[in-house]
Amino acid sequence: MTATAEASVRVDASGLTDVGRKRKQNEDHFVIVSLRKAAEVRQTSVPDPHVFDRLQGQEALLFVVADGVGGRAGGAIASETAVTSLVEFLADAAGSVHGLDTDREHEFLERLEHAVRETHQRIFVQGGGRGQGMATTLTMAVLVWPRAYLLHVGDSRAFYLHKGRLKQLTRDQTTGEFMVEAGAWTEEQARNAPTASALVSALGGDDLTVAVGLVDLQPGDVLLLCTDGLTRHVPDERIAEVLGRATDAESACRELVAGALDGGGSDNVTVVVARMAG
Amino acid sequence: MIQKKVCMVGVFGTGKTSLVQRFVHSMFSERYLSTVGVKIDRKPIQVDGADLTLVLWDLAGRDGHEDITASYLRGSHAILYVADGTRRETCDQLPELRALARGAAGEVPEVLALNKSDLKERWALAAADEQGLSRAFDLVRTSAKSGEGVEEVFRRIGRATLAIKEARS
Numbered sequence: 001m002t003a004t005a006e007a008s009v010r011v012d013a014s015g016l017t018d019v020g021r022k023r024k025q026n027e028d029h030f031v032i033v034s035l036r037k038a039a040e041v042r043q044t045s046v047p048d049p050h051v052f053d054r055l056q057g058q059e060a061l062l063f064v065v066a067d068g069v070g071g072r073a074g075g076a077i078a079s080e081t082a083v084t085s086l087v088e089f090l091a092d093a094a095g096s097v098h099g100l101d102t103d104r105e106h107e108f109l110e111r112l113e114h115a116v117r118e119t120h121q122r123i124f125v126q127g128g129g130r131g132q133g134m135a136t137t138l139t140m141a142v143l144v145w146p147r148a149y150l151l152h153v154g155d156s157r158a159f160y161l162h163k164g165r166l167k168q169l170t171r172d173q174t175t176g177e178f179m180v181e182a183g184a185w186t187e188e189q190a191r192n193a194p195t196a197s198a199l200v201s202a203l204g205g206d207d208l209t210v211a212v213g214l215v216d217l218q219p220g221d222v223l224l225l226c227t228d229g230l231t232r233h234v235p236d237e238r239i240a241e242v243l244g245r246a247t248d249a250e251s252a253c254r255e256l257v258a259g260a261l262d263g264g265g266s267d268n269v270t271v272v273v274a275r276m277a278g
Numbered sequence: 279m280i281q282k283k284v285c286m287v288g289v290f291g292t293g294k295t296s297l298v299q300r301f302v303h304s305m306f307s308e309r310y311l312s313t314v315g316v317k318i319d320r321k322p323i324q325v326d327g328a329d330l331t332l333v334l335w336d337l338a339g340r341d342g343h344e345d346i347t348a349s350y351l352r353g354s355h356a357i358l359y360v361a362d363g364t365r366r367e368t369c370d371q372l373p374e375l376r377a378l379a380r381g382a383a384g385e386v387p388e389v390l391a392l393n394k395s396d397l398k399e400r401w402a403l404a405a406a407d408e409q410g411l412s413r414a415f416d417l418v419r420t421s422a423k424s425g426e427g428v429e430e431v432f433r434r435i436g437r438a439t440l441a442i443k444e445a446r447s
Contacts, residue, residue: 102283102353106333109318146349150315160314165343167314181307215315216349 009145009219011061013274014249018257020229021265027068027075028227028270029083035060035090035142062090063272064140067156067227069202074134078123078204082136085122089115090142109149109212112142116151116203116210123204135204139170139225143274148223152211154202157231159239160215161222166240169215173201197228222252223274230256230271233263249273279322280330282439284432285351285383287375288360289368290339293393296422297360298336301432306423313338316350325436332436346375351382355439358431359390359415364400369411387438390415391431396424 019026036059041052066082068075093111116138127133137154150158155172171177176196179185190196201209217223222243230239238259246252252273260269286294295313299305302319317336322329335354340346351357357379361368369392376388390411392403403411411417418434420427 102355103281105353106281106283169314171311181309182305183308212318213315214318214350216347 010277011143011145011274012249012277013061013063013272014253015063015065015270015272016250016253016257017268017270018229018261018265020268021261023268025076026268027079028066028229028268029068029076029079030065030225030270030272031062031083031087032272032274033062033064033087033090035062035093061143061274062087062140063143063223063225063274064138065156065225065227065270065272066139066203067137067154067229067268067270069135069137069199069205074127075136077126078134078136081123081126082119082138082203085119086115086138086140089118112149112151113210113212116140116153117208120153120203120208127204133204135199135202137199137227138203141223141225141274143217143223146216146218146276148215148217150211150213150215152213153208154199155197156225156227159224159226159236160217161224161240161243162218163220164240164244166236166243168236169213170211173199173209173211175200217276219276221276223276224256225272226256227268227270229265229267229269230260232260232266233269234259243273246273246275249275280328280440281320281333282330282355282436283333283335283353284356284358284435284439285335285354285379286337286358286360287346287351287379288339289362289365289371289375290341292339292360292362292365292368293391293420293422294336294339294360297391297393297420297428297431298334300422300425300428302334306425312341321432323433323436325433325440328440330436330440332432340371340375346378348378348382351379354379354383354386355442356387356389356435357383358435359388360393361390361411362394363392363419364394364397364402366402366407369403369407372411372415387435387442388415389431389435389438390417391420391427392417393420393422395419395426396421 015030066079068079137156139156142149152170158169175198176190256271302321319334322331418427418431
């Protein structure tokens with residue numbers, strides 16, 4: 001998919017998901033959406049039709065990956081609900097992304113966070129309201145060029161490649177990370193603990209913490225959203241190399257997923273790559 | 279509810295994220311993870327009977343590779359500078375950071391958190407140095423680890439943002 005987030009920047013975006021080599025079902029989902037609320041002038045007698053340009057509305061691009069929690073009933077349903085609900089909620093917010101001043105930007109961020117919380121509630125109820133029925137991670141980015149707004153729950157990840165350096169934009173919300181952060185475990189204890197990868201925050205689960213952030217991108221940067229099926233098997237250096245070398249988003253996705261499968265494919269793997277092609 | 283955007287500005291490793299963690303989540307971690315881009319947290323507070331929400335923009339610190347991204351600072355209602363009292367160079371860079379911040383955000387209230395006050399044996403500033411900083415900034419000594427000064431520094435910046443509104447109205 002190629003979209004134009006602004007006249008000067010072409011965003012080449014693509015996504016790919018694979019069941020992996022060990023699982024029977026793919027519980028991951030992703031979506032790439034172009035959001036625009038615009039008035040298109042078909043014909044006019046006005047001498048300078050550019051006066052209507054401001055009605056075009058700036059395009060926003062939405063990227064989402066969701067990883068239904070393994071071992072729980074309905075993981076695939078949870079991740080599908082996350083993706084479909086967010087698109088539904090955010091379609092309404094499309095008109096509010098143009099010309100964001102500080103107040104409107106905070107309002108926009110609140111709307112995004114609200115959409116995530118509403119989605120959580122929907123999945124929680126679908127799961128029987130017990131917090132153990134179904135759950136999913138969520139990593140999403142809304143790109144209103146040049147700014148990418150990020151909302152994150154769980155242990156899927158967002159990265160961006162900037163001047164050849166890969167930077168992780170999210171932090172895993174897992175027991176291991178939480179215990180190390182709290183000083184209760186060492187990094188080594190976290191690596192060896194069987195419960196380290198358990199989520200401490202998930203959509204549809206008992207606890208929800210929505211991490212919010214943003215980053216301003218530049219032409220040449222690459223945004224990557226992925227589930228842990230990728231990062232379990234493909235080290236950051238390799239991810240950086242693939243993203244830096246690829247000439248299009250689709251081939252980058254294919255190569256990253258192939259790397260995860262070659263590395264063992266122990267889990268479902270999903271990637272979304274967006275190249276700020278300039 | 280009144281919302282005020284407060285940008286946290288400083289050199290890498292001065293404890294910006296730790297101050298936010300302490301203030302918003304009552305947590306402290308010894309582990310250092312550098313911030314990428316901006317992390318955003320909200321904290322409702324009450325200052326002098328007025329309710330407001332501080333929207334805290336925790337900016338990636340300036341390091342050898344990259345400067346502060348000026349576009350993040352636009353529209354700020356206040357700037358909270360953070361320096362590390364055990365690393366003199368983090369104070370030496372404050373004038374440059376202030377010029378950058380003022381260039382992007384204009385003349386908005388500023389407070390300086392002189393952080394890591396619990397590390398007394400490693401403190402790198404003489405009394406005269408701190409007096410100099412106090413003349414240039416509204417300074418609060420803070421420790422994200424012990425909690426010293428943390429409530430105070432955010433309360434002070436909240437009060438300053440309200441004072442601006444009152445002065446303008």
